[in-house]
Amino acid sequence: MxxxxxxxxxxxxxxxxxxxxxxxxxxxxxxxxxxxxxxxxxxxxxxxxxxxxxxxxxxxxxxxxxxxxxxxxxxxxxxxxxxxxxxxxxxxxxxxxxxxxxxxxxxxxxxxxxxxxxxxxxxxxxxxxxxxxxxxxxxxxxxxxxxxxxxxxxxxxxxxxxxxxxxxxxxxxxxxxxxxxxxxxxxxxxxxxxxLRLPGIAAAAGRRERGWAALRDRTYLSATLANAVLSLNYAVPGFLLPLWIVAQTSAPRWVVSAVLVLNMSFVVLLQVKVSRGVHDTRTAGQRMAWAGTAFAAGLTLMALADGPSRWTATGMLLGGMAVFALGELWFAAASTQYCFGLAPAHLQGQYAGVFGLGSGVVQAVAPAVLSLLPLGMGLPGWLVIGALLMSVGLGSRLLVAWAGRTRPTA
Structure with missing residues (x-):
């Protein structure tokens, strides 16, 4: 005991x-x-x-x-x-x-x-x-x-x-x-x-609170849009990579499990440490930029695994996933700060629902997008997805700066 x-x-x-x-x-x-x-x-x-x-x-x-x-x-x-x-x-x-x-x-x-x-x-x-x-x-x-x-x-x-x-x-x-x-x-x-063992938590907003403030908040909706596009990354390890590894590379099939375990290990071991450095929307915008760049680099490495020998392809896939997983850590920390840091405390549930709505739409269509581009077009399709994620990640910093000028952080 x-x-x-x-x-x-x-x-x-x-x-x-x-x-x-x-x-x-x-x-x-x-x-x-x-x-x-x-x-x-x-x-x-x-x-x-x-x-x-x-x-x-x-x-x-x-x-x-x-x-x-x-x-x-x-x-x-x-x-x-x-x-x-x-x-x-x-x-x-x-x-x-x-x-x-x-x-x-x-x-x-x-x-x-x-x-x-x-x-x-x-x-x-x-x-x-x-x-x-x-x-x-x-x-x-x-x-x-x-x-x-x-x-x-x-x-x-x-x-x-x-x-x-x-x-x-x-x-x-x-x-x-x-x-x-x-x-x-x-x-x-x-x-x-x-x-049920939690202490009683009072409602933050009054029951007579009317309207949908989150749907009128242009700053929050812009952050939601950027987050939604970058959430495309979540479909890469579980959907895109297994199909790519088995159908297009010479890597052993056990690499499918290896890249998933590597991705999960990064989250378990490093997410808390990475999250500690994100404490306001400025640092969140910075991490979004880092995440978009890491996504682009990782996707490029994994895309180039189509063609090389068995063990070279394996190394490129594992190396690409390591870089990609680091981007996922930065993205998750920044996404959380956007969700909470730009939302009024008494409307956190409503704002979080809107925030999740954007990523939910993208994740619903992600399999179709990834099937059409990386799986359907090969390397050019991978590069298009990587460029999209990097540009949105870098643009997020401008979004955060604009948000700071137009309204105070909640």
Missing amino acids: TTNAPAPVRRGLRGLLPASPAQRILTFATFANSFGGGMFTTASALYFTRVVGLPAGQVAIGLFGGAMAGLMAGVLVGRLADQWGPKRVQVTVMLCGGAVISCFTLIGSFWSFFAVSLVAGMIIPADVASKAPLIRSVADGNPTVLIGYLRSVTNLALAFGSVVAGFAIQIDSRPAYLALVICRALAYVGCGLIL
């Missing part, structure tokens, strides 16, 4: 967690939710195709429909979190997530799958938007560092969840896949129950 461990061990274990009790509760809740997400995300496509019996095309349609349905959910739920209190709304979202995901065990046709997917697609945007004011209320004035820490925890939990899902995939039976779906539902419920 931890209480009987030597004092240095106890101090080391405490050092892995935030000092604030509320932040520790949020950490445990995040780990539980992400662990379930890792299990479900890894095996869900196999469950829908091998157990339910849906063609891959129908699964893609259902998931796309859910993504579209979720775009406005974040905005609406974020506003509710401002007006009704983030703890209450976040717990409700988690419990609803458990109920909705459990319905996937009952589907038997495309239309039942599509109906559940529409509702399930709203859960993650609603989670993100309602969690933003919750994080702000317990972050002790520095949400960027706390979110960096939670992002590290999330990636670690996703990795553990993926390992558990791997055992079910190896068994490859209906009960094994159903167990993963049920565990995902229980993870949502468990997250909600853990969050």
